[in-house]
Amino acid sequence: MARKSLIAAVNEAIREEMERDPRVVLFGEDVETSLFGDTAGLSAVFGTKRVRNTPICETLLTGMAVGAAASGYRPICHMMYGNFIYTGFDAIANQAAKLRYMTGGQITLPLVYIASIGGGKSAAAQHSDTIYPVLMNLGGIKVVVPSTPADAKGLLISAIRDDNPVVFLEVGGRTGRAAEVPDGEHLVELGKADIKRYGKDVTLVAIGSMVAQAMKASAQLAESGIDAEVVDPRSLVPLDKETIIQSVKKTGYLVVADESRDACSAASYIASIVADEAFGALKASVRRVTVADVAIPYSPALEKAVIPDAGAIVAAVNSLKSGRSAA
C-alpha cells in the first residue's frame, strides 16, 4: 500500500492497462503534457502512436473513440473538463449509447471517456458542472464516479477492461487528498456500491465529492448519537440498488447527497427507486441534498453556498429525525 492522489491512481491504472494490453490507446487534448497530470508521462513510456495529443475538436473525438472501439482497439478518450462532454455529446448520445443495440449486438464498444467534474475551485459555471445525470439517462453508457484513489484505480481498470462505453469521472481535480491504494493488480467491479461507514440509524447515499462530506457529516451526527451508514454507489450505471435498499431497510431513513443539479439528478433517481422498492421500510421523507437548479457561481462565497457540504447533510438528517419533514 502507498498513499497516492486520485490523479496519480488514475495515471497508474492507465499505465498498467496499457502495459497489459497493446490495444489500449489514449488520446485527447494535451494528454502528453496533461493539464491534470492524470496522463502525464504516458507518451514517454508508450510513444506518440498510442498516446496522442489531439486538436480541439470534441465532436470528432467522441466519435473517433467509438469508431476505434468498433474496429478492435480499446480507446481511452480524455475529455479534460466534464462540460466538454456536452461539446462532444453527439457521438456519445447518438452513437456510443446506441450502436450496439441498433446493430443487434454486432458492434462492441470497449471504450472509456475520462473527464474531471465538479465545483469548488472558482472555475465558474461552465467548467464546474457535475454532468453524470445527462449521461445516466442515455442508457447505453456506464458511468463511474469514484470518491477515493483506491476506488479510482480499481474502477478505471475495470472500465478499461469492460466491453462497453464507460464514462469515468474524476472529482477533486488535480489537488485531491492522497489515500492508500493497494499494491498490485487492484480491481473494483462496476456496479458494486461500497459501504464507506457502517451505521444503523440513517442511510446516507453519497456520490463522488459528496462522500467526503457525508463522512464528515457522519462524524458530526455521531456526536449527537446518530449512527449513519454511508453508501458510496461508485458506479451510477450500473447502479447497485440492492446495497442501497438493504441499507434503507436496516435504517428506515434515507438522505442522498449529490453535487449535481437537483432536477433529474442521480439523487432524484436513487430516491425514486427507494420510494418504489423500499417504501415499506421508510419511516420518513427521502431527502435530497443537491445543488439547487442553478449553475455554479465564480465568487467563492457564492460557490460555497451552492455546493452542498457536511452541514447540509447533517441538516437534512436532523429534519428527518425530528419528523419535521413527514408532511
Place this chain on the structure above:
Amino acid sequence: MARKSLIAAVNEAIREEMERDPRVVLFGEDVETSLFGDTAGLSAVFGTKRVRNTPICETLLTGMAVGAAASGYRPICHMMYGNFIYTGFDAIANQAAKLRYMTGGQITLPLVYIASIGGGKSAAAQHSDTIYPVLMNLGGIKVVVPSTPADAKGLLISAIRDDNPVVFLEVGGRTGRAAEVPDGEHLVELGKADIKRYGKDVTLVAIGSMVAQAMKASAQLAESGIDAEVVDPRSLVPLDKETIIQSVKKTGYLVVADESRDACSAASYIASIVADEAFGALKASVRRVTVADVAIPYSPALEKAVIPDAGAIVAAVNSLKSGRSAA
C-alpha cells in the same frame, strides 16, 4: 373553436407571434418545406429573411440562436428530431443554460428550440429518444411538453414571449390526433400543470405522449371502480410541484408515466419530490412507468414492448392498490 392537429396548432402559434412581433425569427434545416409541417407556409408569409433554411450544422445553429437572442431578436430554432439536440448540445448546455447567470444577469435570451420526440413509428433508436431529462438537468433551460393541440398552441406562444431559453417538444409527430383549439389569442402559462381528469383514488402524473395513455388507463380503471386523477405537468421546467403534491395529498397514491428512459427520468424526479415533500400523504410505493434503460428498437413488436402504454399504467396502479408493492 376548431379541431386541429398539434402540428397545425404549432404552425398557428408561430405565425401569430411572427405577426405580432417583428423580432421573432425562425431558422432551421428545411423550415421552408418543413418535414413535419409545423413551419410549412411561413416563409411565404414572412419572407426568407425571417424564415431561414439553414445548412445541416446543429452545433452552429444552437449557438447562433443564443447570439441572436442576446443581441435583440427572439429566435425560434427548429431542431427537427429531438436527438439532433444532442448534436447541438454544446451551446444549449454551455451557453444558453448559463450565459445569463455567468454575466450576472446582463444577457437575456428569449429563444425557443423546437424538436419532435418519442417513439412508436419505427424510426429506430436515434430518432425515437425522449430527450427532456438531459435538458431538465441543465438548469437554465425551460422545458415544455404539451400533450394536446390546445396546450401546444398556448404553451408555444408563452415560450416565444418568455425571456428565457425554452425547449418546446412535440409529441406524436406529424400525425397526431386533432382536437379543439380555442380561437383568438390563447396562452398557457409555463409552469402550470393541467388536471386532465379529476379523480380521488390515485394520481397519475403523465407527460407528453403518456397523457393519452393515462386517460385510457383511467377509463379502464374506472371500470374496476378506481377513480384516477390525471395530472399533465405540461411544462417540466418550471415544474408545477404544487398541483402534483395537492393531488397526491388527496389520493394517497402516485404513478408517474413518462416515455423517457428510467434513469434520471422526469418520472424519477417527480417521484422523488413527492417522496420528499408529500411522504406523509403516501399510502404506498411511488411507481414509475417508463422505458426501461434501453434504446428504442425498430421492429414494431419490440418497440411496442418497450414504450409504456395504458396497460402498463393500469398494471402499476393495480400493483399499488393491491398493496403488493409496499415491500
Place this chain on the structure above:
Amino acid sequence: MTEELEASGGPLVSDQSNTIPKTQLADIYRRMVTIRKAEEAMGDLSLSGELPGPVHLYIGQEATAVGVCAHLADDDWVASTHRGHGHFLAKGGVPKEMFAEVFGKATGICRGMGGSMHVADVKRGILGANGIVGGGIGLTMGAALSASLDGKGKVAVAFFGDGAANQGVLMEALNVASLWKLPIVFVCENNGFSEFSPSSTVTAGEIWKRAEPFHVPGVEVDGNDVFAVWETAFAAVHRARTGQGPTLIEAATYRLRGHVEYEHTFLSKPYRTDDEVKQKALTEPLVVFRSHCLEHKLLTEDALSDVEAEVEVQIAEAIAFAQDAPAPPVQQARRFMFA
C-alpha cells in the same frame, strides 16, 4: 482527373492506365443493378405500407458506392448514411439480410433492431447506415486510427452527402486525418439536395476544395460514371493503403427519388420539378454504364440483360425471405444495450 488531384493539395499515387478490368465489368454492373432493383422494390414496399419505418433510396447514385467499394476488402471499413442501402450492398452486404432488417424481422442483419437507417454488417466491414447526418465521419476516423495502429494496410471510407459536408465534424476530421496521415477516404456524394434544399442554397463554394487548406487532396468526379469513380477511388484508396494519408472525393450525382420515400404524401409543396428529375434521369449511372459498354463493345446487350434478370430473381427471393421471416422475440428488446 489525376491532374485535378495533383492540383489540389498533393499528388495521388495513380496510374492513369488503371481502369476497371474487363473481367470485372459484369460484376460492377451486377452490383449497381442489385442496388437499383432492391431500391425500386423498397420504394414499392414502402408505398404499399409493408415497411414499418421510413426508407431513403439510393437510386441514381449507384456508381459511387460500387465504384468505391470495388477497391475494398471485407476487413476495410465503411460507414454510411441514412441513405445506406447502396453502400451496404456494394460492400458485400446480403440482400435478404437487408430486406429482413428493413421489414423488422428476426433474420435481419441487425435482428430487426435497427431497420433501414442502421443496416450494418460488421464482419464485412460495414459500420452501418446512420441516422445522424455526418455521424459516419467520426466512426470511420476511428476505424482509420485502428487501421493506422495495426499497420496491416486496411483502409476506412466515409460516405456522406453534400448536406453532411456542412457539418463541422468533416473539417475536424480533415485536420486530424491530415496530421496523422490516416488511411481514410472521404467520399462526399453530392446528389443535389440536402433533404428538400437544393445544395446551392445551403452549401457555399465547392465541397472538394474544403480539403486543400488542410493539405489533403480534394478531387471532384462524375458520380454517375462508375468508370470515373472507380479510377478516382483506386488512387485514393491506394494512397490511404500505402500510408500516404487521406483524400476527399466529391462525386457529383443526382438523387432521382425523394428524400424519403413517401414524402409526397405529406410535404406541403414541391421543391423541384418533375422535368428536372426526368432530365437528370438521362444521365443516371446505369444508363451511362450501359451505353458506354455497348458503345465500346465491353459487354453485350445480352450480357447486360442476363445480369438484370438474375438480379431480379435474387431480389424477389430476398423479399420473399424477408416477408416470411419471423418477428424478433419480444425479449430481444431488452438485449444488446451492453455486451
Place this chain on the structure above:
Amino acid sequence: MTEELEASGGPLVSDQSNTIPKTQLADIYRRMVTIRKAEEAMGDLSLSGELPGPVHLYIGQEATAVGVCAHLADDDWVASTHRGHGHFLAKGGVPKEMFAEVFGKATGICRGMGGSMHVADVKRGILGANGIVGGGIGLTMGAALSASLDGKGKVAVAFFGDGAANQGVLMEALNVASLWKLPIVFVCENNGFSEFSPSSTVTAGEIWKRAEPFHVPGVEVDGNDVFAVWETAFAAVHRARTGQGPTLIEAATYRLRGHVEYEHTFLSKPYRTDDEVKQKALTEPLVVFRSHCLEHKLLTEDALSDVEAEVEVQIAEAIAFAQDAPAPPVQQARRFMFA
C-alpha cells in the same frame, strides 16, 4: 496585404492609404498598454493567491484586440475566449469592473458570477469571454444575424485562437456567413499554442486558407503589428458593415505567458524553451509599436512614457477598487438563472 485579400476569395473594399490616423496613435498605445499592465498585474495577483480562479493572460497579443476593436462602436458585437481580458478592455470594458469581477466581487462587471473566463459587458457590445473554445463563434454568428436583420450596419467580430480554429463550428460558421452574407469578421489569433501543444502539431495547413473554399476572403496579418492589424481590420469591418459579407483574418502572434497563469506549479514538463520566449519577446506588439513610432517620429518617447505612467496609476486604482469591494450577497447565487 490587400493583394492577399484579393487573392483568396474576393476583394475587400479597402483603401491602401488607410492607416491609423496620427491623432489616434496615443489612444491606440494607451489601450495596448492598459491591457499589458492589467495583465501583468493579474499575473502577480494570481501567483500571490489573491484571485480565486484561474487567469489566461493576453500578454503579447495586444495589437490584435486593439487594432480590430478600434473600428468598432459600442453597438457592434464581439465575443471573446478564455483569454478574454484583452478583448474586454480593447472594446471599452472598464478596468476596475474587470478586476472586481476577477476578484469575485459584487462590483464586478458580472457581479462576481463569472470571473475571468466570463467577463462581459453587454452595453458595450461585449458578449463575453468564454470557457468553451470556439464558443464565441456561434454567439457572434447570432449577433451578425441580428445585425443583418436590423439593417443598421452593425458588425460582429469573433475572436478565437488557433486551437479554436480546429473546432468544426468555425467551418459551419464560414458556410452560413457566406451564404447569408453576414456582417461578421472572424479573427483568429494564432499565438503559436493550443494550450501546451505547438500549433503545428495540432493544426494542419494554414488557418486563413480555410475560408476560401466557402468563398469567404481569408487573410494573414502580422498580429504583433497594430498598424497591420488596424488596416486589415479596417477593410474587413468595412466589408461587413456595407453588406458585402464575412472575412477571416489570421493574426500571427505569440503567447508570451503560459496558457494559464500558474501552470509551472503543476505541469510535469516544459513544452517550450525560455529561449524561444525571450526571442519572441523581441517582436512583441509594444516593442514594435514603440520603435515604429519613434523611428517615424509619430510619437515622442515622452508621450509614450506619459501614457504608460497614466495607465499604471489607473490599473493600480482599479486593483485597489477591486480589493476593497465587497463580496456579492450570498442570495445572489440563486438569482440570474432566469429573467
